[in-house]
Amino acid sequence: MEGVDHLAHERNKSEFDVDAMKIVWAGSPHAFDVSDRISKLVASDPGFRKDNRSTLSRKELFKNTLRKAAYAWKTIVDLRLSEEEAAKLRFYVDEPAFTDLHWGMFIPAIKGQGTEEQQQKWLPLAYKMQIIGCYAQTELGHGSNVQGLETTATFDPQTDEFIIHSPTLTSSKWWPGGLGKVATHAIAYARLIVGGREHGVNGFIVQLRSLEDHSPLLGITVGDIGMKFGNGAYNTMDNGVLRFDHVRIPRNQMLMRVSQVTCEGKYKQSDVPRQLVYGTMVYVRQTIVADASCALSRAVCIATRYSAVRRQFGSQNGGPETQVIDYKTQQSRLFPLLASAYAFRFIGEWLKWLYADVTQRLQANDFSTLPEAHACTAGLKSLTTTATADGIEECRKLCGGHGYLCSSGLPELFAVYVPACTYEGDNTVLLLQVARFLMKTVSQLGSSKKPVGTIAYMTRVEHLMQCRCGVQRGFAELSVDLVEAAVAHCQLIVVSKFIEKLQQEIPGKGVKQQLEVLCNIYALFLLHKHQGDFLSTGCITPKHAALANDELRSLYSQVRPNAIALVDAFNYTDHYLGSILGCYDGNVYPKLYEAAWKDPLNESVVPDGYHQYIRPLLKQEIRTARL
Numbered sequence: 001m002e003g004v005d006h007l008a009h010e011r012n013k014s015e016f017d018v019d020a021m022k023i024v025w026a027g028s029p030h031a032f033d034v035s036d037r038i039s040k041l042v043a044s045d046p047g048f049r050k051d052n053r054s055t056l057s058r059k060e061l062f063k064n065t066l067r068k069a070a071y072a073w074k075t076i077v078d079l080r081l082s083e084e085e086a087a088k089l090r091f092y093v094d095e096p097a098f099t100d101l102h103w104g105m106f107i108p109a110i111k112g113q114g115t116e117e118q119q120q121k122w123l124p125l126a127y128k129m130q131i132i133g134c135y136a137q138t139e140l141g142h143g144s145n146v147q148g149l150e151t152t153a154t155f156d157p158q159t160d161e162f163i164i165h166s167p168t169l170t171s172s173k174w175w176p177g178g179l180g181k182v183a184t185h186a187i188a189y190a191r192l193i194v195g196g197r198e199h200g201v202n203g204f205i206v207q208l209r210s211l212e213d214h215s216p217l218l219g220i221t222v223g224d225i226g227m228k229f230g231n232g233a234y235n236t237m238d239n240g241v242l243r244f245d246h247v248r249i250p251r252n253q254m255l256m257r258v259s260q261v262t263c264e265g266k267y268k269q270s271d272v273p274r275q276l277v278y279g280t281m282v283y284v285r286q287t288i289v290a291d292a293s294c295a296l297s298r299a300v301c302i303a304t305r306y307s308a309v310r311r312q313f314g315s316q317n318g319g320p321e322t323q324v325i326d327y328k329t330q331q332s333r334l335f336p337l338l339a340s341a342y343a344f345r346f347i348g349e350w351l352k353w354l355y356a357d358v359t360q361r362l363q364a365n366d367f368s369t370l371p372e373a374h375a376c377t378a379g380l381k382s383l384t385t386t387a388t389a390d391g392i393e394e395c396r397k398l399c400g401g402h403g404y405l406c407s408s409g410l411p412e413l414f415a416v417y418v419p420a421c422t423y424e425g426d427n428t429v430l431l432l433q434v435a436r437f438l439m440k441t442v443s444q445l446g447s448s449k450k451p452v453g454t455i456a457y458m459t460r461v462e463h464l465m466q467c468r469c470g471v472q473r474g475f476a477e478l479s480v481d482l483v484e485a486a487v488a489h490c491q492l493i494v495v496s497k498f499i500e501k502l503q504q505e506i507p508g509k510g511v512k513q514q515l516e517v518l519c520n521i522y523a524l525f526l527l528h529k530h531q532g533d534f535l536s537t538g539c540i541t542p543k544h545a546a547l548a549n550d551e552l553r554s555l556y557s558q559v560r561p562n563a564i565a566l567v568d569a570f571n572y573t574d575h576y577l578g579s580i581l582g583c584y585d586g587n588v589y590p591k592l593y594e595a596a597w598k599d600p601l602n603e604s605v606v607p608d609g610y611h612q613y614i615r616p617l618l619k620q621e622i623r624t625a626r627l
């Protein structure tokens with residue numbers, strides 16, 4: 001029945017202060033207040049409905065996304081929302097759109113790679129959305145290998161301009177979000193050519209469309225690259241294709257914080273590392289880690305609530321069947337994901353601090369922590385997105401058949417989320433960057449000091465690489481092992497930062513105890529999953545492994561009575577979850593049944609096509625050669 005909390009009995013089992021945990025999850029009382037207020041504002045406004053997405057055609061879907069983006073912007077302006085509130089509103093609208101790249105990449109690129117003068121000119125236009133930007137780096141022929149990009153930017157000293165050109169088919173810009181149908185401007189990455197000499201890849205602000213009638217400017221060919229994985233899902237985003245035919249832009253539209261070209265045609269490299277040109281990617285990678293905890297916690301919330309509602313087998317003397325959340329197999333699949341959601345939340349908080357710290361240092365021309373920041377953002381982006389994509393799929397399976405319904409919210413969540421393993425850097429390519437950082441770290445330890453602890457194996461690799469045939473070839477030969485080492489290195493960081501979080505003052509009855517249980521589940525689950533490595537390297541004995549497994553089972557029993565409260569702490573509205581299986585009151589079956597009849601296929605009792613195709617079949621009116 002509506003209004004009845006079918007999960008009340010579960011909520012009454014909680015052994016900790018859920019409201020206090022909500023603050024921990026949000027990050028602070030202020031962050032909780034903003035999140036809570038904005039999520040309810042979005043949930044209560046029919047202008048932000050999203051339950052019809054899977055029934056719309058691509059064009060209807062995209063037009064609806066434009067409507068929502070404009071409506072969101074009007075809401076932000078009318079309510080005079082702050083930048084923080086506006087970001088939260090876009091988050092809870094929960095629809096990939098051109099605004100993600102405008103706010104999430106175009107603006108950060110200008111802030112990170114533009115001069116003061118360029119920021120003063122372009123940021124006010126972007127903040128007022130008088131221009132709409134995208135981040136056009138990837139090309140048809142190159143994405144991972146940025147130094148392989150083919151688009152050219154040739155300086156013309158006669159006119160004090162750059163000529164932006166796509167010399168080959170494979171140099172076509174391909175994938176940039178917002179580019180296909182909406183963006184008026186791009187930060188386009190191109191090979192800088194001055195006086196016939198190449199100076200690597202740099203960013204250029206290029207206007208693509210008229211601000212009067214939105215038509216592409218002279219020399220610009222632009223469009224959408226077509227349907228992507230899954231219905232609805234990421235097809236609300238116009239990922240685009242873009243070609244330049246000798247497009248001229250003023251010299252001052254090259255982002256010149258890292259490198260400069262003077263009006264005399266002199267190229268100057270600032271005394272900052274060339275890699276700052278990649279700074280926007282580092283920024284986004286750290287936001288993606290926080291996004292991972294959001295996406296995984298959504299899936300875990302759905303699967304946990306449904307696992308408490310679903311009963312299957314185990315009825316004694318006609319009594320109720322067993323809640324599937326009470327099966328040890330269900331717990332061993334679900335609770336490590338619950339622990340991971342919290343672990344990724346805290347590593348995301350730490351990475352945000354690390355990024356802010358390195359940004360502050362860069363302002364003082366202190367580049368000492370830039371390699372660490374690159375390795376951490378790259379590695380943790382890779383680790384958390386892989387685990388989250390796999391985790392969402394596992395949550396779908398944890399919900400049995402009903403997990404495969406769009407109304408469960410899981411198929412679309414999966415389809416929207418999985419490109420995170422690719423965009424902002426393919427996850428393997430990024431782990432290779434971590435491996436390179438680890439090898440460089442080890443080689444710098446000096447011959448007298450041998451690495452110990454979790455990087456002891458690096459000595460053997462280091463020795464093998466040096467004695468074999470040069471470091472480069474050793475690296476390629478051992479790249480599979482080095483990628484595994486990179487994952488282990490990042491997992492060490494996740495566990496260490498979770499433990500550090502627990503050293504902090506954490507208010508609320510039982511809150512810290514619950515987080516300790518989740519931290520231990522996260523760590524022991526990893527130990528169990530990789531016990532072969534730990535045993536073969538002598539880090540643990542078989543007895544340790546057995547003890548760890550026993551402790552893991554005990555921890556699952558400890559978290560079981562608190563599971564519903566731990567996902568309630570995410571404070572997601574039913575609107576944001578978009579899931580009948582995960583609805584707060586657990587009243588699943590009536591809602592599933594009601595939703596089925598709303599499907600367009602049920603608008604008629606007899607389906608279109610019956611008279612044309614089925615009736616002749618049934619009436620044997622179709623003669624085939626064989627009969």
Ligand SMILES: CCCCC/C=C\C/C=C\C/C=C\CCC(=O)SCCNC(=O)CCNC(=O)[C@H](O)C(C)(C)COP(=O)(O)OP(=O)(O)OC[C@H]1O[C@@H](n2cnc3c(N)ncnc32)[C@H](O)[C@@H]1OP(=O)(O)O
Pocket residue numbers: 087090100101103104105135137138143144145146147177275276278279281282284287370371374422423424425426429433436437440
């Ligand atoms: C409202 C808010 C919303 C927030 C979110 C918004 C949007 C985001 C949401 C979703 C995202 C949507 C779309 C995604 C957008 C994109 O996908 S943009 C395109 C992303 N593309 C990539 O990530 C490309 C990946 N490739 C690279 O980064 C580089 O090619 C490479 C793999 C790193 C190799 O670079 P290369 O220049 O060849 O360097 P090399 O390997 O030779 O290394 C040289 C040294 O440089 C160091 N280094 C490399 N990168 C960095 C870096 N970023 N920072 C610092 N240092 C770096 C490297 O470690 C080497 O150092 P050594 O000391 O010499 O070893």
Ligand SMILES: Cc1cc2nc3c(=O)[nH]c(=O)nc-3n(C[C@H](O)[C@H](O)[C@H](O)COP(=O)(O)OP(=O)(O)OC[C@H]3O[C@@H](n4cnc5c(N)ncnc54)[C@H](O)[C@@H]3O)c2cc1C
Pocket residue numbers: 101135136137138141142143144145174175176177234239419422423424425426427428429432
């Ligand atoms: C939904 C979505 C949105 C996107 N949005 C944008 C955007 O807004 N702007 C933008 O510029 N780009 C965008 N991209 C592009 C994205 O950044 C690239 O696709 C991504 O960086 C991966 O590069 P790639 O496609 O060249 O992969 P590839 O590098 O071609 O990967 C193919 C395979 O090759 C492997 N591989 C590649 N190099 C190596 C190596 N050195 N060693 C070992 N294995 C290797 C990879 O691991 C992978 O398995 C988007 C992509 C998607 C899917």
